[in-house]
Amino acid sequence: MTAIDALEPLIEWHDRLSEAFGFEFLAVRDDLLPFPLAGNKVRKLQAELQTACEGDLLLSNGGVDSNHCRTLAFFGARLGLRVHLVLHSEGDPSGFNLSLLTRLGASFEIVPSHGIRAALDAAEAEYASGGFNVRRISGGCHTPAGAVAYRDAGRRAIELSRPDVIVVASGTGATQGGLVAAAEGTGAEVIGISVARAEAPGRNAVAEAAVWAGCEAREINFVDQFRDGGYALHGRTTEIAVAKGWAFGFPLDPTYTGKAFAALCDRRFRAEHLAGKRVLFWHTGGLMNAITAPKPRPGLRKGW
Ligand SMILES: *Cc1c(COP(=O)(O)O)cnc(C)c1O
Secondary structure (H helix, E strand, C coil): CCCCCCCCCCEEECHHHHHHHCCEEEEEEHHHCCCCCCEHHHHHHHHHHHHCCCCEEEEEEEECCCHHHHHHHHHHHHHCCEEEEEEECCCCCCCHHHHHHHHCCCEEEEECHHHHHHHHHHHHHHHHHCCCEEEECCHHHCCHHHHHHHHHHHHHHHHHHCCCEEEEEECCCHHHHHHHHHHCCCCCEEEEEECCCCHHHHHHHHHHHHHHCCCCCCCCEEECCCCCCCCCCCCHHHHHHHHHHHHCCCCCCCCCHHHHHHHHHCHHHHHHHHCCCEEEEEECECHHHHHHCCCCCCCHHHHC
16 A cells, blocks of 8 residues: 655756855755655655555654654555654644644654653554554654665665765664665765764664665764754754755755755865765755744854
8 A cells, every 4th residue: 555656766956056065966855755844754654654554553753843753644644544643742842743743633642752662552552452453663764664765766866866975864874774775886975964873873773774775884974073962953053054055945954954964064074075076965854844943043144
């Protein structure tokens, strides 16, 4: 049972950004996958839900403004399946995502972080006793099917655009792991820019996801220097990168894509990794976070 079929990577060539950066800049626009405020969770969940059946209840968890949870609610509505979400209360809930979840027919509960597992267990037991076949999907859709989806999309994008380097925002690591598998043997290098994790644990998570996608990667490029405060936080470096993208008509958010783009805006990083290369920026979505995160201070456009 599928909601949407082919998810051909949409690739853009950007002349003005190429000129500004001094390398060839291309982008895969996964923010434009077929849901409003889409992103990489569409590819992951589309793969994960290939085997969903009537009578399934989709159970998962995330933050109140989680891209994964909103996307799961979209799929549930498309497929006609019940969705229940256990949301944790950290962050700055705008209420906007929650109103979308409600419109999409998902039910949710908001618990403190330490109560997530117990709430998932309780919901699973309750829905199972109500006759549902409960499918529990790990947070962020960090699953083998998600990594395989990115391997397949990555292979297609590499075939279409022949990049030297792929740069992607990296969180749980399934997206990067899939892309690493896609790049194997092609000569393309994949650089993950961490949005949260430190280098060592982040690299291990990406390596694990690459294995899920069938690749025993020897070397994982996982850069933690652009975390800029940590997950869901950001500072001036990210704000400047986000402002720069928007000024070129390339929308970014401060939680994910803005951090990856900050690497491209960093002169030293550019000189070391990107100069003279064809760089494919994998836009993973996240524009919800551009709406809900605090606005950049005025005057930043001049700063880059
Ligand atoms: C979830 C997410 C990521 C991170 O993807 P992983 O596969 O967890 O590494 C990156 N960007 C956006 C916008 C996301 O929502």
